[in-house]
Amino acid sequence: xxxxxxxxxxxxxxxxxxxxxxxxxxxxxxxxxxxxxxxxxxxxxxxxxxxxxxxxxxxxxxxxxxxxxxxxxxxxxxxxxxxxxxxxxxxxxxxxxxxxxxxxxxx
Amino acid sequence: xxxxxxxxxxxxxxxxxxxxxxxxxxxxxxxxxxxxxxxxxxxxxxxxxxxxxxxxxxxxxxxxxxxxxxxxxxxxxxxxxxxxxxxxxxxxxxxxxxxxxxxxxxxxxxxxxxxxx
Numbered sequence: 001x002x003x004x005x006x007x008x009x010x011x012x013x014x015x016x017x018x019x020x021x022x023x024x025x026x027x028x029x030x031x032x033x034x035x036x037x038x039x040x041x042x043x044x045x046x047x048x049x050x051x052x053x054x055x056x057x058x059x060x061x062x063x064x065x066x067x068x069x070x071x072x073x074x075x076x077x078x079x080x081x082x083x084x085x086x087x088x089x090x091x092x093x094x095x096x097x098x099x100x101x102x103x104x105x106x107x
Numbered sequence: 108x109x110x111x112x113x114x115x116x117x118x119x120x121x122x123x124x125x126x127x128x129x130x131x132x133x134x135x136x137x138x139x140x141x142x143x144x145x146x147x148x149x150x151x152x153x154x155x156x157x158x159x160x161x162x163x164x165x166x167x168x169x170x171x172x173x174x175x176x177x178x179x180x181x182x183x184x185x186x187x188x189x190x191x192x193x194x195x196x197x198x199x200x201x202x203x204x205x206x207x208x209x210x211x212x213x214x215x216x217x218x219x220x221x222x223x224x
Binding site: 002004030031033035041042043044045048050086088090093094095096097098099100 | 140142147148149150151152155157163165195197199203209211212213214215217218
C-alpha cells in the first residue's frame with residue numbers, strides 16, 4: 001500500500017464546477033504539500049500545510065492531522081485549471097509523493 | 108533569480124553510456140533533491156542533500172551518484188545507463204532544514220527527459 005494515496009486518479013468537470021481532490025497518508029508528517037504539474041511538465045508549489053486551512057484565490061487546502069487526510073478544493077473551476085495535482089508529505093527528511101490527480105475542465 | 112535550472116532538457120543515451128544531469132539553484136537553499144517521474148507512478152526520490160558536503164540515498168538510488176560540493180549545485184550522474192533509467196528527471200530545492208520545519212516551500216526545475224536506447 002502506498003504511503004500517500006490520492007483520489008480520484010482522474011477527474012473531468014465543466015467550467016464553473018466545484019472540485020475536490022483528496023489525499024490520505026499513513027506516515028507521521030511535519031508538513032503536507034499540494035503541487036500542480038502543468039501539461040508542459042513544469043511543477044509548481046500551491047500550498048504547504050501543517051494544520052488547518054489555507055486559501056489562495058480560488059484554491060483552498062485543508063488538512064486533518066488526526067485523520068491523516070487533506071483536501072484540495074477549486075471553486076468556480078476554469079479550463080486553465082486543467083493539470084495534474086500532486087499531494088506530497090514531508091516525513092523526516094524526505095518528501096513522499098502521491099501519484100497525482102489528472103483534472104480536465106471543459107468549457 | 109533564475110530559481111532552479113536543469114540541463115539538458117532532453118537527452119538520448121545508448122545503454123552503457125554515462126552522463127551527468129546538471130542542477131543549480133540561486134536561492135541559497137540548503138535542501139536539494141533529485142526525483143524521477145514515470146508514467147502511473149508518483150515522483151520517486153533518487154538522492155537528496157541537506158547541505159553542502161552531505162548527501163543521502165532516497166527510494167531508488169541504484170545506478171545514480173550525486174555530490175554536493177557547493178550550496179548551489181547538485182549534479183546527478185548516471186554511471187552506466189540502462190533502458191530502465193528512461194524517465195523524466197526533476198531537481199528540486201527548498202529552504203527546509205531540521206531546525207525549521209516550516210520553511211519547506213518546494214521549487215522544481217523544468218525537468219530533463221532522458222531516453223536510454
